[in-house]
Amino acid sequence: xxxxxxxxxxxxxxxxxxxxxxxxxxxxxxxxxxxxxxxxxxxxxxxxxxxxxxxxxxxxxxxxxxxxxxxxxxxxxxxxxxxxxxxxxxxxxx
Numbered sequence: 207x208x209x210x211x212x213x214x215x216x217x218x219x220x221x222x223x224x225x226x227x228x229x230x231x232x233x234x235x236x237x238x239x240x241x242x243x244x245x246x247x248x249x250x251x252x253x254x255x256x257x258x259x260x261x262x263x264x265x266x267x268x269x270x271x272x273x274x275x276x277x278x279x280x281x282x283x284x285x286x287x288x289x290x291x292x293x294x295x296x297x298x299x300x
Contacts, residue, residue, distance in 0.1 A: 252285075256288075
């Protein structure tokens with residue numbers, strides 16, 4: 207996922223970043239658990255707490271209904287979009 211590499215340097219220093227090249231190595235159980243935590247945080251922050259939660263759920267349900275095989279990409283894009291919003295808010299405040 208090239209986009210994740212592109213915006214990673216913009217993240218504040220305290221944010222976790224992780225990149226695994228699946229062409230070179232397999233995911234360990236620990237990395238899969240870390241992904242589950244990321245999914246849970248996305249569902250909570252974007253699907254429950256965010257003002258745009260209706261758009262988030264509409265996006266996910268439409269993806270499940272029309273493009274089921276692309277759910278992983280859709281979730282990654284939703285999470286990256288959320289982080290881009292946060293980064294923009296951070297830079298606009300300073």
